[in-house]
Amino acid sequence: MIRPGKMIAEVLASIFKKPATNLYPAEKLDMPKKFRGKLIFHPDRCIGCKLCMKDCPSGAITINKIGDKQFEAVVDLGRCIYCAQCVYSCLKKALETTDNVELAQLDSNKLKVSLNENSNNSVDKPAE
Amino acid sequence: MLLTLFNILIFPGLLFLCACAFVVEYLDRKFYARLQNRVGPPWFQPVADFIKLIAKEEVIPAAANVRMFSVAPLVAFSASITAFFYIPLWKINPLLSFTGDIIVVLYLLTIPTLAFFIGGWYSTSLYARIGAVRTVTQMFAYEVPLFISVLAVALLADSWSLSEMALFYAGHPWLWLVNLMGFAISLVALLGKLEKAPFDIPEAETEIVAGIFTEYSGKLLAILRMSISIETIVGASLLAAVFLPFGLALSPAAGFCVFIIKILFVVLLLSLLRAVFARLRIDQMIDFCWKCLVPLALAQLLLNLVLKGVFI
Amino acid sequence: MHDSHDFKIPVGPQHPALKEPESFSLALKGEKIMGVDIRLGYNHRGIEKACEERSYIQDVYLIERICGICSHAHSTCFVQAVEEIAGLAVPRRALYIRTLVAELERIHSHLLWLGVAGHEIGFDTLLMYAWRDREIVMDILALLTGNRVNYGINTIGGVRRDIDADEIQQILKAMDTLEERTKYYIEVVTEETTIIERLAGVGVLSHDDALRLDAVGPTARASEVKRDVRSDDPYAAYGEIPFNVITDNHNDVYGRTVVRVKELMEAYQIIRFALKNLPEGPIEVKAPRKIPAGEAVSRYEAPRGENVHYVKANGTENPERVKVRAPTLANVQAVKHMLKDRFLADMSIVVAAIDPCFSCTDRLISIKNLDNADTKIINWEEIHSYGIKWYAERGVDFSDLNKRFAERMGNR
Numbered sequence: 011m012i013r014p015g016k017m018i019a020e021v022l023a024s025i026f027k028k029p030a031t032n033l034y035p036a037e038k039l040d041m042p043k044k045f046r047g048k049l050i051f052h053p054d055r056c057i058g059c060k061l062c063m064k065d066c067p068s069g070a071i072t073i074n075k076i077g078d079k080q081f082e083a084v085v086d087l088g089r090c091i092y093c094a095q096c097v098y099s100c101l102k103k104a105l106e107t108t109d110n111v112e113l114a115q116l117d118s119n120k121l122k123v124s125l126n127e128n129s130n131n132s133v134d135k136p137a138e
Numbered sequence: 139m140l141l142t143l144f145n146i147l148i149f150p151g152l153l154f155l156c157a158c159a160f161v162v163e164y165l166d167r168k169f170y171a172r173l174q175n176r177v178g179p180p181w182f183q184p185v186a187d188f189i190k191l192i193a194k195e196e197v198i199p200a201a202a203n204v205r206m207f208s209v210a211p212l213v214a215f216s217a218s219i220t221a222f223f224y225i226p227l228w229k230i231n232p233l234l235s236f237t238g239d240i241i242v243v244l245y246l247l248t249i250p251t252l253a254f255f256i257g258g259w260y261s262t263s264l265y266a267r268i269g270a271v272r273t274v275t276q277m278f279a280y281e282v283p284l285f286i287s288v289l290a291v292a293l294l295a296d297s298w299s300l301s302e303m304a305l306f307y308a309g310h311p312w313l314w315l316v317n318l319m320g321f322a323i324s325l326v327a328l329l330g331k332l333e334k335a336p337f338d339i340p341e342a343e344t345e346i347v348a349g350i351f352t353e354y355s356g357k358l359l360a361i362l363r364m365s366i367s368i369e370t371i372v373g374a375s376l377l378a379a380v381f382l383p384f385g386l387a388l389s390p391a392a393g394f395c396v397f398i399i400k401i402l403f404v405v406l407l408l409s410l411l412r413a414v415f416a417r418l419r420i421d422q423m424i425d426f427c428w429k430c431l432v433p434l435a436l437a438q439l440l441l442n443l444v445l446k447g448v449f450i
Numbered sequence: 451m452h453d454s455h456d457f458k459i460p461v462g463p464q465h466p467a468l469k470e471p472e473s474f475s476l477a478l479k480g481e482k483i484m485g486v487d488i489r490l491g492y493n494h495r496g497i498e499k500a501c502e503e504r505s506y507i508q509d510v511y512l513i514e515r516i517c518g519i520c521s522h523a524h525s526t527c528f529v530q531a532v533e534e535i536a537g538l539a540v541p542r543r544a545l546y547i548r549t550l551v552a553e554l555e556r557i558h559s560h561l562l563w564l565g566v567a568g569h570e571i572g573f574d575t576l577l578m579y580a581w582r583d584r585e586i587v588m589d590i591l592a593l594l595t596g597n598r599v600n601y602g603i604n605t606i607g608g609v610r611r612d613i614d615a616d617e618i619q620q621i622l623k624a625m626d627t628l629e630e631r632t633k634y635y636i637e638v639v640t641e642e643t644t645i646i647e648r649l650a651g652v653g654v655l656s657h658d659d660a661l662r663l664d665a666v667g668p669t670a671r672a673s674e675v676k677r678d679v680r681s682d683d684p685y686a687a688y689g690e691i692p693f694n695v696i697t698d699n700h701n702d703v704y705g706r707t708v709v710r711v712k713e714l715m716e717a718y719q720i721i722r723f724a725l726k727n728l729p730e731g732p733i734e735v736k737a738p739r740k741i742p743a744g745e746a747v748s749r750y751e752a753p754r755g756e757n758v759h760y761v762k763a764n765g766t767e768n769p770e771r772v773k774v775r776a777p778t779l780a781n782v783q784a785v786k787h788m789l790k791d792r793f794l795a796d797m798s799i800v801v802a803a804i805d806p807c808f809s810c811t812d813r814l815i816s817i818k819n820l821d822n823a824d825t826k827i828i829n830w831e832e833i834h835s836y837g838i839k840w841y842a843e844r845g846v847d848f849s850d851l852n853k854r855f856a857e858r859m860g861n862r
Contacts, residue, residue, distance in 0.1 A: 015414045016642035017575060020634070022410075024175040030582040031176045042589075044611065046596040067508040093511045093602045098610055107596070174578035264459050268481075268794070335572050336644055344467040344570045344798040416644040417572025419795040420481060 041109035046094040048110040051083040051125035055104035062096035062105060071096050082126035087113050145233055146223070155219060159367035160184040165402070166370070166409050173413040184367075188360050196356035203260040210257030211358045215365040217249035218372050225375045226304045228393035229386060238298040243376060244285060250369050251277050251331065254340075257362075258350030269349025272420055273333070273340040279427035280330030280337070286435035287320035287327075291380050294442045300379055307383035314383055316445060320438045321381035323431050325404070328373045329411055330427070332366065336415035337423055374404035456480065459794070463492045467570060467798035470808040474801065481793045486786045493809040501772040506532055506606055506741055509769065513759075516774060517810040518599050519562060522548075522555045523752035524759070524774070524810075525604040530685060531748035531761040532606050532769075536741050542687070542729040544608035549687040550621075550724050551595060551603050553717045557628065558587045559753035560710045560717075563805050564635060567707060570798040571648040576638065583631045590624050593617060608734030618725050625718045632714045639707050649704035653788035653800035656701055663784045666777050667755020668713065669804045671697045672705035679751035691723050703803040710805075739767050752777055754805045776810030 032039070041047065049071075058081045060073050070089035076082050083105070097105045115121050145151055163184040171178025198204055223233040224243045232239075251273060258270030292298060294313070295306035307314055330337040341349035354362055378400035385396030418426065456479050463471035471492040477485040497516055501509045514525040526548055533540055561584040568576030588598045594613060595601035603609050639645055655665060660673035670677055678695040680688040696712045698705040745762040755777030762771040781804040788800050841848045 012641050012643055012646065014643040016638050017579075018410070018414045020579070021173045021413050021575060025169075025172050027175055029172070029175055029177040030585070033177060042593040042596070044594075044596045045592060046602065065505070065507050067504065067511040091511060091515070091600070092597065093514075093600070094596065095507065095511065095602075098605070099507075174575050175582060176578060264457060268459070268478075335574075338572060339795070342572060342795065344572070345795050347466055413575045415573070416568070416576075416642070416648050418644060418647065419793055421793070422647055 041111060043109065044107075045109040045111070046092045046107045048087065048108050048113055049083075049085055049090075049094075049096070049125060050106040050108055052104045052106070053081060053083075053126055055102045056081040056083070057102055057104075059101065061099045061101065065095050065099040067091060067093060067095065076126070082124050084122065084124050086122045087115075088118060088121040142233075150227060150233070151223070152219060155222060155368055155371065156364065158371050159364055160188070162371055162401075162405055163363075163367045166405060169406055169409045170413055173410065188364065191355075191360035191363070192357055194356040196358060197353075199261055199263060199353050201262040202353065203262075206256055206260035207353075208358060210253040210260070211354070211361040211365065213256075214250035214253035215361050215368070217246050217253065218365050218369045221246035222368075222372045222375065224300060225372065226301055226379045226383075226386060227375060228388075228390065228397040231301050235299060235301045237302075240288065240292055240298050240300050240303070240380075243300065244288065247331065247369070247372065247376070248277070248281065250365055254350045254362075257354070258340075258352075261350075261353035263353045265346040265348070265352045266350050268346050269340045269352070272346075273350060275420060276330055276333075276337065276339060276423060279424040280327040280431070283323050283427060283431035283435040284327035284331070286432070287317075287323045287438055288376075288380055290320050290435070290439040290442045291317050293439070294446055296446070304379065304383050304386050308386055311384065314381065316442065317381050317438070319434060319441075321377065323435050323438070324377055324381065325407060325411070326431060327427075328377065328404075329408060330423070331373060332370055332408070334408060335412045336418045338417055339420050339423060342417055370405060370408070371401065374401045374408075377404050461797060467801065468808075469566075470806075472806070472808040474797070476789075476794065476797060478794060481795065483789050483792050483794060483797065486789045488782060488786055490782070490808070495809065498772050498774060501769060503768065505739070505767045506737075506769060507739075509772065510604060510606065511600075511602065513772070513774075514600050514602065514604075517776070517807050519559050519807060520555060520752040520754060520757070520810075521600045522551050522603070523750050523757050524776075526552065526686070527748045527750040527752075527757050527759040528761065528772070529604050529606050530750070531746040531759050532741060532763070533737075534746040534748065535744040535761065535763045536606070536738060538607050538735055538737060540608055541732045541735060543612075543731045544733045545687040546724050546728050547609045547611075547613060547733065548604065549691065550613075550721060551591070551601060551609075552686065553720045553724070554587055554591055554594070554621075555601075556753045557714055557717050558584055558591065559805070560714050561587065563710055563753075563802075564639075564707070566802055567649075567703075567799060570802045571645065573645065576645075580635065583628065586624050586628055590621055593620060605734065605737070607737035608732070610734070612733050613728075618728075621721065621725060625721055629715065629718045632711060632718070636708075636711050636715075639711060646704065648799065649702065649707055650700070651702055651704075652792065652796045653703045653706075653803055654701050655784055655788050659787060660701075660784070663787060664780050665755075665784045665804075666780045667752070667805075668706050668709045669755065669781050669784060671695070672709045673701045674699045677756070679749045679756050683749055685748070685750060687724060690727070691720055693720050693723075703799055706803045740765060741767075741769070754778060754807060755781060774810070776807060778804065778806045778808065778810055782806065 056073065058073060058075060062071050063073055068089045068091050070086045070091070072084045074082050074084060094107050097107055113121070147153065164179065164181055167183070168178040198207055221243050224235065224239045226232045255270045255273045258266040258273065292303060294316070295303040297303050297306060333340050341351060346352070351359065351362060378397065382400050385393055388396065459476050459478055461474040461476055462468050463473050473489040473492060475487040475489070476483050497512060501512060504512060510525050510529060513528040514521045516524045561580050565577040565580035565584070568574065568580060591601060592598045594617060595603040595611060603611055655669065655673050657673050657675065660670045660675050665673065665675065666677065674697050676695055676697050679685070680693070681695050693716050696709050696716060698709045700708065741763040743763055743765040745760070748759045748761070750757045757777055758775040760771070760773040761769050764770040785801055785804060789797060792800065838848045838851070
């Protein structure tokens with residue numbers, strides 16, 4: 011039946027429903043496990059083949075040799091497009107994605123992170 | 139003298155009204171958000187918005203007529219406040235009253251619309267000018283049914299004074315039920331007056347940016363927004379006083395509560411209506427007002443004439 | 451061009467009705483539209499050119515970012531073309547997963563459109579509800595592919611991620627919820643007076659005009675043009691999945707809305723079928739890094755209409771030429787026709803009704819000089835030096851841009 015105010019019942023019922031939106035910084039949503047967030051690097055597995063560098067569409071990842079069979083991965087989080095192609099290209103599974111998405115920084119220099127330091131393998135908090 | 143000044147500036151005048159405006163804006167936004175299954179703003183959001191706008195720089199377009207552009211919000215603001223003094227709120231006698239004040243109130247409530255037109259027109263922006271023209275076009279459509287339905291109520295009470303009308307309906311406790319159709323018509327007309335969906339045509343965001351408010355910023359925009367909130371309260375109290383004239387003879391405290399409930403009822407009803415309709419086009423809006431609302435308002439008028447002739 | 455009008459009103463490049471910069475200049479007489487000038491090109495990003503400087507695998511992600519809403523459409527279209535050239539036999543399971551994501555994307559795009567349409571006609575409640583329910587499908591996409599947009603599920607030779615039984619259950623559950631909600635929206639759209647008032651008879655595009663102006667997708671199907679690449683020229687797994695091509699004879703924005711909401715119902719059926727008949731097996735074949743010389747055109751029915759990609763390979767790791775024809779480019783011609791003699795108030799919904807995606811569309815290759823009406827084609831070097839000159843006049847030095855770019859890429 012064509013009538014004005016078709017949605018009125020649904021709209022009034024909404025008053026008693028839990029809101030669909032949430033107050034973001036206070037309440038956070040869970041990201042799915044497969045989510046492609048910030049990378050984790052396992053330096054012990056890296057063989058320095060640099061396939062990830064070759065395939066990275068945005069030139070965000072750099073593998074540097076820091077010693078004998080020792081490599082570090084430097085990722086520019088500002089350039090990274092979170093496609094995780096590096097993870098797929100890696101033959102030794104030295105890279106992994108996490109569900110960490112809160113990577114905003116006030117200083118753009120802080121976006122360039124070395125994934126080698128032990129502290130960076132844990133999910134770290136963005137700057138306040 | 140001092141009491142009058144207190145009444146005008148503090149309670150129930152300027153200060154009280156501004157505080158009410160924040161509360162009403164909050165309730166409207168919160169209720170609207172809840173209707174849409176959202177969380178909505180926190181309670182201080184309207185105050186925060188106001189302070190933010192006050193603190194911001196005012197930008198006046200180079201081609202605008204500066205005097206008209208900056209005077210228009212003030213005119214709208216003061217006209218809506220003035221109208222408030224003539225409306226019986228929680229006791230039968232309003233602050234100011236004389237025979238024929240109902241017409242003055244209706245005209246005072248028209249002034250904000252005209253001020254918006256002037257402000258929009260003299261800001262010389264294309265969007266604002268289209269918005270200004272739409273404002274006035276729309277005004278001719280909703281004012282007529284509003285006036286007729288208010289007139290019908292006054293006719294039954296045989297008075298042009300709001301306080302005498304209130305006195306009459308206090309004497310005939312259930313007679314206001316006759317005017318319920320007029321209440322519905324006025325509510326729809328009020329939506330047009332306050333430029334809320336489905337009649338937010340003059341400020342249709344997706345068509346003409348913000349219509350008449352496009353070029354306003356800073357303090358002037360804060361005053362404009364405040365005057366719209368105040369207009370909402372004044373319009374709601376007018377509807378409450380004319381169509382829901384009960385509870386006026388109670389003690390001041392109880393009467394005040396009844397008044398608040400009435401205002402809330404009207405404001406929330408406006409929010410509900412705004413949530414369930416799409417915006418009409420200006421031609422559809424005018425068609426609707428003249429072809430549906432005006433005949434209905436005339437029917438109400440006829441009903442009241444017959445009632446008056448037969449029973450009273 | 452327009453003989454009598456009162457004034458010209460700019461809608462865009464920046465305007466609340468447009469989500470992306472594009473310019474519509476309306477000649478108005480009162481509220482009535484006397485003429486429309488559409489100028490594209492405000493959102494040109496040079497993606498096609500950039501593709502030539504990257505390898506095929508990098509291009510998949512670049513192409514995916516042509517459009518935020520139909521990203522799977524573009525990447526699938528591109529990988530199909532590359533697979534065609536390389537002669538890769540993509541496993542059936544991969545094709546089914548591509549189809550699955552494609553239909554999920556269609557659901558998310560159409561629900562998004564419904565919300566946008568609601569907003570354009572000032573019905574924000576519909577916007578909020580449609581987008582709330584869209585979150586369900588966005589979550590499913592994030593679960594399945596790892597992101598809410600730019601899914602990154604495609605790779606040359608297959609898909610990157612498999613799906614498991616648990617995910618299938620979650621998708622099926624979400625489909626049931628969405629189907630119920632969509633039924634409600636069909637009711638709302640076809641029964642709410644103010645919506646019908648705003649949509650019916652607006653933006654009329656007759657059957658003949660739709661054919662003449664080469665409209666595609668729901669815009670054409672609402673004018674009873676039964677065109678759908680999914681059934682006309684099946685790709686991925688569509689050849690094995692039964693579904694109906696929805697058409698409508700209203701020819702207006704109302705028809706386009708009906709087509710879209712009914713396509714949602716079809717999408718749920720397609721997804722259920724695809725999940726039920728999901729073949730077992732591998733999800734990827736190994737693709738060579740160097741694609742043999744050759745060229746291919748690939749077609750794909752994006753939520754907005756037919757999407758065409760052309761890829762030319764020359765035996766190296768990088769493609770020689772990539773050309774994209776996004777559906778909006780085909781439909782934008784019709785907008786001018788649809789707006790004729792309508793009201794200013796209809797402008798936003800008519801433009802929205804083709805579900806425009808301007809950044810997909812912008813391909814600035816020809817310059818029309820309005821003063822002497824000649825058309826010329828500017829090549830890469832010319833536009834490059836023009837850009838440097840233009841910025842130099844405004845005090846920005848870009849003359850060493852190429853060098854800086856080369857340095858940055860060389861660092862990798």
